[in-house]
Amino acid sequence: MVHCLTICRHSVVTTVRSPEKAHKIKEAHPDYGKDKLDFSIVPDIAQEDAFEQAVKSEPPFEAVIHTASPFHFNVTDIQKQLLDPAIIGTIGILKSIKAHAPTVKRVVITSSFAAMINPFKMTPEHTYSEEDWDPLTQEQALKNPMNGYRASKTFAEKAAWEFVENEKPKFDICTMNPPLVFGPIVHYLNSLSALNTSNERFRDLVQGKFRNEEDIPPSGVHIWIDVRDLAEAHVKGIEVPEAGGKRFFITAGYFSNKQIVDIIRKNFPEYRDRLPAENAKGGDYPESGVFKINNKRAQEILGLKFTSIEQSVVDTVKSLQNVGA
Numbered sequence: 559m560v561h562c563l564t565i566c567r568h569s570v571v572t573t574v575r576s577p578e579k580a581h582k583i584k585e586a587h588p589d590y591g592k593d594k595l596d597f598s599i600v601p602d603i604a605q606e607d608a609f610e611q612a613v614k615s616e617p618p619f620e621a622v623i624h625t626a627s628p629f630h631f632n633v634t635d636i637q638k639q640l641l642d643p644a645i646i647g648t649i650g651i652l653k654s655i656k657a658h659a660p661t662v663k664r665v666v667i668t669s670s671f672a673a674m675i676n677p678f679k680m681t682p683e684h685t686y687s688e689e690d691w692d693p694l695t696q697e698q699a700l701k702n703p704m705n706g707y708r709a710s711k712t713f714a715e716k717a718a719w720e721f722v723e724n725e726k727p728k729f730d731i732c733t734m735n736p737p738l739v740f741g742p743i744v745h746y747l748n749s750l751s752a753l754n755t756s757n758e759r760f761r762d763l764v765q766g767k768f769r770n771e772e773d774i775p776p777s778g779v780h781i782w783i784d785v786r787d788l789a790e791a792h793v794k795g796i797e798v799p800e801a802g803g804k805r806f807f808i809t810a811g812y813f814s815n816k817q818i819v820d821i822i823r824k825n826f827p828e829y830r831d832r833l834p835a836e837n838a839k840g841g842d843y844p845e846s847g848v849f850k851i852n853n854k855r856a857q858e859i860l861g862l863k864f865t866s867i868e869q870s871v872v873d874t875v876k877s878l879q880n881v882g883a
Contacts, residue, residue, distance in 0.1 A: 603647035682847035741785035742877035766832035774841025810864035815841035
């Protein structure tokens with residue numbers, strides 16, 4: 559969770575779960591003093607008052623970027639491990655900002671394409687845009703971890719919009735709704751055993767996990783975004799006045815796992831023996847086609863220009879090499 563993201567344009571206070579994590583980040587950015595990069599420790603975002611101290615700052619904050627929410631499926635209690643951290647964390651920080659950070663004018667919230675997906679509208683006839691919402695109910699959310707994740711993003715985002723409508727805070731919000739997030743990892747914070755869920759496919763490919771499989775694994779939702787473009791979208795979310803009060807569907811377009819395999823084979827010959835065979839089946843687009851996308855709002859209001867899938871794959875693999883792939 560980041561309170562005020564920086565790409566050399568802003569002073570930042572970032573929340574981390576432990577002093578050790580703060581130390582690693584500080585070591586990696588030695589040129590930034592406390593006036594440009596500072597930290598607040600928030601061990602558990604699911605606590606009602608988790609952000610009470612974090613939002614207090616001198617000088618005071620102008621904007622807040624809330625990115626923290628669990629994305630994994632290794633859960634035993636969907637309510638406590640997925641729904642509560644997402645919903646309580648989002649509403650908790652909005653309440654704390656309203657109570658203790660009156661100078662904040664904009665809050666940017668990381669939502670997800672998961673909050674837009676409708677299982678009955680995954681066909682080529684449907685065009686996804688900011689108008690779409692996942693129709694999951696509370697009962698359906700508790701049936702399995704995949705539903706639980708989708709519901710956590712949907713319920714948390716809806717709760718944020720309802721908070722602004724009902725509580726009338728001095729700040730407005732905007733949400734970023736990305737699909738799978740690819741792109742280079744931060745080597746000093748990551749290991750090959752602790753990657754974000756979206757990037758695990760790259761690790762598994764270069765480690766040879768699918769070498770002897772008959773088929774390349776299915777691709778998933780077939781749309782993606784590079785992490786650097788998503789970060790820029792969040793910063794633009796606090797900088798562009800017209801972004802307030804809007805959802806943004808942040809996607810660069812389509813991909814397939816077969817395409818990723820081909821890009822790695824082309825650019826990293828040292829991994830050819832670990833990749834699925836060139837004649838391997840699967841991992842491609844469905845014969846029936848894929849749903850359409852409308853990401854014009856992100857381009858026209860935020861001015862985003864997207865990284866190509868080849869550049870993203872190459873940079874991701876290079877970053878994995880830095881941690882031992």
